[in-house]
Amino acid sequence: xxxxxxxxxEGPYTHEASDTAYLFAKxxxxxxxxxxxxxxxxxGVYNSSxxxxxxxxxxxxxxxxxxxxxxxxxxxxxxxxxxxRRGIKDExxxxxxxxxxxxxxxxxxxQSDRLVTFGD
Amino acid sequence: xxxxxxxxxxxxxxxxxxxxxLTKGCAVLLIxxxxxxxxxxxxxxxxxxxxxxxxxxxxxxxxLEARGMQDRVIDGIKLVDYSGFVDLAVEYPSVQSWL
Amino acid sequence: xxxxxxxxxxxxxxxxxxxxxxxxxxxxxxxxxxxxxxLEVVLIAAAFDQDVSLAFLDDGxxxxxxxxxxxxxxxxxxSPTYRALEGYDIEKLYVEKESMEARGLKExxxxxxxxxxxxxxxxxxxQSQDVVLSF
Numbered sequence: 001x002x003x004x005x006x007x008x009x010e011g012p013y014t015h016e017a018s019d020t021a022y023l024f025a026k027x028x029x030x031x032x033x034x035x036x037x038x039x040x041x042x043x044g045v046y047n048s049s050x051x052x053x054x055x056x057x058x059x060x061x062x063x064x065x066x067x068x069x070x071x072x073x074x075x076x077x078x079x080x081x082x083x084x085r086r087g088i089k090d091e092x093x094x095x096x097x098x099x100x101x102x103x104x105x106x107x108x109x110x111q112s113d114r115l116v117t118f119g120d
Numbered sequence: 121x122x123x124x125x126x127x128x129x130x131x132x133x134x135x136x137x138x139x140x141x142l143t144k145g146c147a148v149l150l151i152x153x154x155x156x157x158x159x160x161x162x163x164x165x166x167x168x169x170x171x172x173x174x175x176x177x178x179x180x181x182x183x184l185e186a187r188g189m190q191d192r193v194i195d196g197i198k199l200v201d202y203s204g205f206v207d208l209a210v211e212y213p214s215v216q217s218w219l
Numbered sequence: 220x221x222x223x224x225x226x227x228x229x230x231x232x233x234x235x236x237x238x239x240x241x242x243x244x245x246x247x248x249x250x251x252x253x254x255x256x257x258l259e260v261v262l263i264a265a266a267f268d269q270d271v272s273l274a275f276l277d278d279g280x281x282x283x284x285x286x287x288x289x290x291x292x293x294x295x296x297x298s299p300t301y302r303a304l305e306g307y308d309i310e311k312l313y314v315e316k317e318s319m320e321a322r323g324l325k326e327x328x329x330x331x332x333x334x335x336x337x338x339x340x341x342x343x344x345x346q347s348q349d350v351v352l353s354f
Contacts (some may be wrong), residue, residue: 002209002210004209009219009253009354016126016152016153016183017126017152020126020151020152022152023182024202024205024206024209025200027200027201027203028203028206028209029208030203031122031203031204031206033205033210039287041256041260041354042252042253042256057125064239075251081256081259084258088352101177102259102260102264103263103266103267104261105260105263106240106263106267106269107267108343109234109238109269109350110238110267110269110350111236114210114214114215115352116124116209116215116217117215117217117219117298117349117351117352117353118126118217119126119217119219119238119353119354120219121345121346121351133277134245137245137276137277139336140338140342141341141342141345142342143343143345143346146346172247177328194322197297212347214348214349214350215351216243216345216351217351217353218245218353219245219353219354
C-alpha cells in the first residue's frame with residue numbers, strides 16, 4: 001500500500017488537471033492505497049471555492065473533492081499565498097478544505113511514497 | 121521514473137522535451153491532451169515510434185476515448201485506465217509531469 | 220491561518236528524512252505566474268533541509284536572465300530573488316545547454332551562477348531524484 005501526495009496546479013473546469021487528479025485519487029483509493037494530502041497551488045486554489053455553481057447536469061468538482069476527502073480522510077490543503085493572491089479566504093472556502101502554507105506541500109513530498117503533479 | 125505528458129505535441133514541446141530526457145528504464149504515460157501524441161499518421165508519430173523502441177509508452181484510454189482517437193493509436197503503445205495509471209505510479213519510484 | 224511566508228506547521232515528524240527534491244522550470248517568466256510561484260516554493264523548501272536542485276530547461280532558462288526591467292508592465296521583478304537562494308543554501312542550479320543555445324543565450328547572461336549541463340546529464344539528474352515538482 002502506497003501513500004500518495006497530489007499537487008494540483010490548475011483551477012476547476014478550465015483545465016483537466018483537477019479531473020484527472022480526482023479520477024487518479026479515486027482509483028488509488030479503490031486499489032487500497034492511501035491519498036494522504038491534496039495540495040492546491042497556483043490557480044488550483046479555486047478548487048476550494050464555496051461559491052461555484054456549475055450546471056446541474058455536469059460534475060461538481062469542488063463538492064466531489066469535498067466528498068472524497070470526507071469519505072477517505074484526505075487532507076485538502078490550499079496554499080495561503082496563492083489563495084490570497086486570488087481572493088480565496090476562509091470566508092469563501094468550501095468546508096473540508098483548509099488554508100495553509102507551502103510547507104505542507106514539502107512535507108507531503110517528504111512523507112509520501114509518491115507525489116504526483118497535475119497541471120497545465 | 122514514470123514521465124507523464126499532458127499536452128499535445130502539436131501544441132507544445134512537452135512531449136518532445138520529455139522524450140529527450142528519458143534514461144534506461146523510464147516509461148512515458150500520455151494523459152489529457154497528451155494522448156494526441158499516441159496517434160498514427162501525425163508529424164510526431166516517427167519521434168514517438170523511435171522512443172517506443174527503447175521505452176514503454178502508455179496512453180490513458182479514457183482520454184483517447186473522450187477525444188474520439190481510440191482507433192488511431194500507434195502499435196505498441198499500451199492503453200491503461202486510471203487504475204493502470206495508479207499501477208504505473210506505484211511501479212516506478214517517482215513521477216515527473218511534463219506540463 | 221498560518222503566516223503568508225510558510226505555514227511551516229509540521230504535523231508529521233519530517234526530521235531525519237532527507238529526499239532529493241528537483242524543481243523543474245520550463246516556462247518563461249511574466250507571461251504566466253509559474254516561474255514566480257515555483258520560486259516561492261523553493262524558498263519555503265529551504266527550511267526543510269532537503270537536498271534541493273533547480274533545473275532550468277526549455278523556456279525556463281529565460282527566468283534567470285539578467286536585465287529584467289518590469290516597471291512598464293507594472294509587475295514585480297522577481298529575478299533578484301534567485302540571488303537570494305545561495306543564502307538559503309540552495310546552490311544547485313542547473314541550466315540545460317541545448318535549451319540555452321537554442322535561445323541564443325550564454326552563461327554570462329544569467330543573474331546567478333549556474334551549472335550548465337547537457338540533455339543527457341539533465342536526464343540523469345532527473346532520474347536520480349526522489350521528488351520532482353513541475354509547475
